[in-house]
Amino acid sequence: GVRIEADGTRTEATFVEGIAQGEGRQTTADGSIYEGGFRDGLRHGRATVRLPGGTTYASQWRAGVEIGGRRPDVMADALVGGLLRAQAGGGDAGKVELSVSVDQRITRQADMQYAGAVYDEHIEIYPGNAGMVESWLGEATISPNSYDSLYGAIDWEDAPSYMLVDLKTADGSRVRLDALELQVEDSQVYRKPFLSILEHRGCIGFRPGFSFANNGWGPAAGGRLAIEFFNEDDPDRASRTFEVAVADFDEGLDVSLRSTLDEAGVDTRALERARFTCASEAELPQCHERVVGSLQLGEIRDLIAGDVTLSLGVRGSFTYSWADDRGNSYEATEPMEASLQLGAIETEVMVAEYGDGFGDPPAALRYQEIRLPSDDSNYVVDLTLRGNRTLADHTARLKVYAAENSIHRFRAVARFADGSTRQTKPVMYYHVRPRDPLHVPEEPDGCYLDDAIFVPPRE
Incomplete structure (x- = not known):
């Protein structure tokens, strides 16, 4: 454990x-x-x-x-430095312990939580949510829930990390502190796309596509899908694999699979022109069976599911490339899954009611607010020192923001009046701040469906 x-x-x-x-x-x-x-x-x-x-x-x-x-001896510790580095005992720096950590007390109350881990050569501060880590690494499934389930409930205008920089003497003696600072080696935006899917629902019956939405801070290029269609009620039943080229995109892209359905033997022209009705909600199963039997669906006939809709699952992988601001390119392959609406059966249904949202994040008092730049290197952030600087312990409480998903490498450094310094291990800080949802799928002309038919009846 x-x-x-x-x-x-x-x-x-x-x-x-x-x-x-x-x-x-x-x-x-x-x-x-x-x-x-x-x-x-x-x-x-x-x-x-x-x-x-x-x-x-x-x-x-x-x-x-x-x-x-x-x-x-303290002099064997490479993190003691400064003018008295070579003198016995290392000066005041040799008496102190200096650390950077996540403030567990307030982090446990925050909507956006971070965690920390200590390794041989460095310290990492990263998202505490395992799903966010998978999303960051490109290991999460791109799906309709990708954004909302992880990021949707957080107020990103006020979602900092809370860190502590702690200094204390090992023996309780007092030392004279001149300055406490973060020495930042590098800050750069993490340009990897953070992808989710917007399913195309309503308006008209035949919606043979979906949209990629990108909440990351860089475009996806050279994309290609390797997909299969499957029955959402019986996921083991699936089609062969189809390859689909995807255009480059930044904020998002509407993706049509109509030509892929044509390749699978589906009469997409008939689906596009058809409208389906049912006398009552109670008769939907029989109506659904009748509609499916009347259509030319080729390889996907046994894969159609749904009740009010003719639903077809699509899953597979999306491969694309992205680049950072330093000229490096990367290729990513991520699993994806979505649902296509190939038709809708019009009948009366009840409209459900939905509840309230989430509350406000907790307030954090007595914290120094720090906003790290998007792209900079070798800069210093001075930490505020108040009161008597001759002390045995001191804690700097930091509230750290950045404008984008970004990676920062820094150390905390304490400088003392006798010229000696103490520094921490390098800290790798992975800051999460997704781009706000911006992509809006293009709606077809001539909408005729009532959105109410897509809402399940209230029990």
């Missing part, structure tokens, strides 16, 4: 009644990594410890206290 404490400590171990026991791994917000035993939730036994600067040593622990091992 995994347990994350409010201070950012992450423990991966076997938990017995909620208490870590046996072998495991524990990371702390300052970037230290412990790999060894636990007893009653405390470090116990032989272990390997990796310091934030990368130095690794063997250690011995008893009930949470380090009792043996060759813990290196």
Whole structure:
């Protein structure tokens, strides 16, 4: 199991009644990594410890206290620097621990949540929602729910990450702090498209297509679909695979599969001209069967599902390329699934009622607001220091925004009055801010269907 404490400590171990026991791994917000035993939730036994600067040593622990091992002198830690780097003890920098972590307290209340992980060479801060991570990586299925289920309930004008930069002395002594800052090595927009599907419903009966909507910040080029049609009531029943070229697009694109249906032997001209009626809702199953039997549907005859509509499932993969702002190109292949409306049976149905939306995100007080640029490198963000700078501990609370999906690499750096400095491991920060939905599918001329027929009756 995994347990994350409010201070950012992450423990991966076997938990017995909620208490870590046996072998495991524990990371702390300052970037230290412990790999060894636990007893009653405390470090116990032989272990390997990796310091934030990368130095690794063997250690011995008893009930949470380090009792043996060759813990290196502070000067072995590469994260101590500055004018006193070569002097014994490393100056004030050698007395402090410095960390960057997700503020667990307020993050747990926020609509947009981030998580953190410590690795040997760096720290990552990334979306806490597994579906968002899959979307970021291109591993999620492109579907009608792709956007709304993950991003639709969040107010993206106010969806920052909440971070803590913590500084404290190991022995409780006081040090004189001159400055605390984020040194940002690189910031760039993540241009990969974030794709979802808008199904074409209503207006007229025959709607043999769908739309790609792109909520990412870069276009999709050279697209191609490899798809099969399937029965939505019995998904194991499917057609052969068809290849479809897709034009380049940015905000979105209407995709017609009419020619693919022609290739499958469907009389699309007849479907386009036909209108279907049914005397009552109770007779819909018989009407549906009669309509399907009257049409030339070729290879997809046994794949038609639905009740009010003649629905046909389509699934497969979409392959496309995208490019970043540094001139690098990438190819992505993502699964996709949608439903086509090939016809509609007109009858009376009841209109359902829907509930209210979501509430406002929690307020965050006493946080320094930081807005990271879209495309910049080697810049510094000064963190606010108030009051007495001679201190034993200090916490900077950050509310971090960016205008787009973006990747930022930075370190927190503390500079002291004696000229020494302390810095954290590099932090890779993956900020989520999708583009607002902009694509509107083109509606056919001559609408005749009442949208009410597509709403299920109220029970």
